[in-house]
Amino acid sequence: MSINATLIAQIIVFGILIWFTMKFLWPPISGAMDERAKRIAEGLSAAERAQAELKDADARVAEEIKKARAQAAEIVDKAHAQANQIVDKAKTDALLEAARVKASAQADIDGMVGKARETLRGQVAALAVQGASKIVQREIDPAAHKALLDQLVTEI
């Protein structure tokens, strides 16, 4: 073992290599690693944010669905009520109409009956006058016996 100029050669080579490593080898690799670490951190935080947003959106969607359901239920209830109302109205209208029709029919019938009765009365009065005139063999003056005839007519 002897110390010789190899020592100096090694010192020079070592010095140059330190400079070279510092200048050309370390910065790109270390920089890329830091950059990647940053990107990964950003990606993770973005994923976290997205997850939080998703949760928010889910909550909003659930809220919306709940609201929509309530609204739909309301609408259906209203529709039911309206339908019932319509049916009820139709029923009452129909009943009223029926009553009205019945009443007018009744009135018609009553009128016709009255008319028929009048007619019959007239005819009965005429027949009575005819019969009576045949019985008494002479002309009865309707004018002279009007009061009598009228009384007869009302009595029939």
Added chain:
Amino acid sequence: MATEAAPDAGHYILHHLTYLQLDLQSGKIVENAQGFWVLNLDSVFFSLLLAALFIWMFGSVARRANAGVPGKWQNFVEMCVGFVDSQVKDAYHHGAKFVAPMALLIGFWVFFMNFMDLLPIDLLPKIGGGLGVDHLRVVPSADPNVALGMSITVFAIAFGYSFVAKGFKGVGAEFLFHPFGKWMMPVNFLLKCVEELAKPVSLGLRLFGNMYAGEIIFILLACFTLNYVPTSLGSNLGLLAQILLATGWTIFHVLIISLQAYIFMVLTVVYMAMAADHH
């Protein structure tokens, strides 16, 4: 070495511990040269080769680095970078930008250099021999020049950085007034000098010692089959012993080479933190 006429263990071991050296003054390949102006070509070559491996490994990702989905290779390299970065962040809490890249370089370059120890001990020297290279030591971190060169550089950077971080006054105060207060200035200064000098020496020698010892063990184990004779029972027992022991040592050594690279890296970071910390 097997090519020699009568190889014995002593020669074999010595051969494996001899560097391929270039005498810088005469410009010739020499053996066992003394003096300072000699370059261990094998150490420098493998050191540079493994530095190239390091640059390729991290450069291949750095060139196309992006924050998108990483591929398998990019993922692996980024894992390595992330590991070093977390180690640095644990120990060093100041702003200097060079500490983490430096730790990355040390951790992986030293690991690669240590890893050369796990290659079969004769593989590369034999190939080198075929190419006309007589001596080849393939583990740069088992060369004290390499280990100490790195630790001295770390120390110099830490020392310089302490002036940047604390100012001349801060460093001066640390040298003069700790640990015994201002009335013991010379003692304080001496203690601090010893403390500071111990750092590069211990850092470099720890790595060198571990790797050198590991290499020696492999060389010694290889001596079991130095003069292998297929028909001899003793030779085959030796072969069996070598296989078992070398396997065990390799498995254990995986731990050592990783641990030493890790220790060198972490201690570097700690020294930088100490250089920046105010007391």
